[in-house]
Amino acid sequence: MGLTPEGRRATEEAPLSGPVRLRHAPADAGRLPRSAADDAVVLFGLEEYAP
Numbered sequence: 855m856g857l858t859p860e861g862r863r864a865t866e867e868a869p870l871s872g873p874v875r876l877r878h879a880p881a882d883a884g885r886l887p888r889s890a891a892d893d894a895v896v897l898f899g900l901e902e903y904a905p
Contacts, residue, residue, distance in 0.1 A: 895904045
């Protein structure tokens with residue numbers, strides 16, 4: 855049993871979120887010293903809410 859065509863389309867079109875989105879972020883050696891939390895804030899566009 856698998857996904858229906860509609861279900862497959864929905865999963866293909868859904869935006870990446872959470873840890874999955876972080877795994878797909880491009881690697882940049884200059885960012886390595888930064889914490890994962892800082893990367894998440896930038897990746898999700900939450901800078902205006904960060905302390």
